[in-house]
Amino acid sequence: DTAVSQTPKYLVTQMGNDKSIKCEQNLGHDTMYWYKQDSKKFLKIMFSYNNKELIINETVPNRFSPKSPDKAHLNLHINSLELGDSAVYFCASSQAWVTANTGELFFGEGSRLTVL
Amino acid sequence: KQEVTQIPAALSVPEGENLVLNCSFTDSAIYNLQWFRQDPGKGLTSLLLIQSSQREQTSGRLNASLDKSSGRSTLYIAASQPGDSATYLCAVPWRDDKIIFGKGTRLHILP
Numbered sequence: 001d002t003a004v005s006q007t008p009k010y011l012v013t014q015m016g017n018d019k020s021i022k023c024e025q026n027l028g029h030d031t032m033y034w035y036k037q038d039s040k041k042f043l044k045i046m047f048s049y050n051n052k053e054l055i056i057n058e059t060v061p062n063r064f065s066p067k068s069p070d071k072a073h074l075n076l077h078i079n080s081l082e083l084g085d086s087a088v089y090f091c092a093s094s095q096a097w098v099t100a101n102t103g104e105l106f107f108g109e110g111s112r113l114t115v116l
Numbered sequence: 117k118q119e120v121t122q123i124p125a126a127l128s129v130p131e132g133e134n135l136v137l138n139c140s141f142t143d144s145a146i147y148n149l150q151w152f153r154q155d156p157g158k159g160l161t162s163l164l165l166i167q168s169s170q171r172e173q174t175s176g177r178l179n180a181s182l183d184k185s186s187g188r189s190t191l192y193i194a195a196s197q198p199g200d201s202a203t204y205l206c207a208v209p210w211r212d213d214k215i216i217f218g219k220g221t222r223l224h225i226l227p
Binding site: 004033040041042043044045048056058090092103104105106107108109110112 | 147148150152157158159160161162165203205207209214215217219220
């Protein structure tokens with residue numbers, strides 16, 4: 001049973017399009033995250049939600065809009081895609097804040113976005 | 117500002133050898149430190165989580181140590197196998213619950 005699942009795994013699209021990536025976790029965790037991994041494999045946090053409430057928004061362009069319909073889902077919608085948005089986007093979850101004793105992170109398999 | 121560094125960036129060793137991967141962080145006021153493994157084209161798999169009050173954690177052939185005062189953690193892999201080939205990342209939570217990742221060490225175990 002997959003703990004953190006993302007769809008789609010691969011996404012190829014033209015500049016200017018709007019696309020969404022979905023994430024679901026079945027671990028019962030309260031906190032979910034979106035990370036971006038660039039071409040140099042560097043991971044950087046984008047957003048964090050705790051129980052459907054946005055907690056971290058790490059200076060991401062407002063073309064990126066996360067949506068959390070419930071605490072098991074955190075979707076990422078991207079408007080007006082640009083070439084620089086090409087990356088692998090990872091969803092993650094943790095039982096509580098990572099600054100707590102139960103803050104182990106669990107990651108999805110990633111969604112590779114290619115903007116042409 | 118917290119910075120996480122992993123050295124070396126890449127490492128190749130013959131199968132069967134024991135090896136150590138290094139992770140250093142600039143601010144020792146960490147809550148915990150987590151080691152991950154990333155296979156090509158895959159997500160990150162959690163290997164070990166060490167709380168700030170702990171000195172080490174073990175899981176199978178893996179042993180992670182933490183020395184907060186010196187800002188260092190090591191991941192020791194015993195009797196390496198080709199299946200251990202992957203990128204290994206360490207990460208520490210930082211203020212406002214951001215998590216700072218190192219850039220990883222690409223490990224290649226030679227059969």
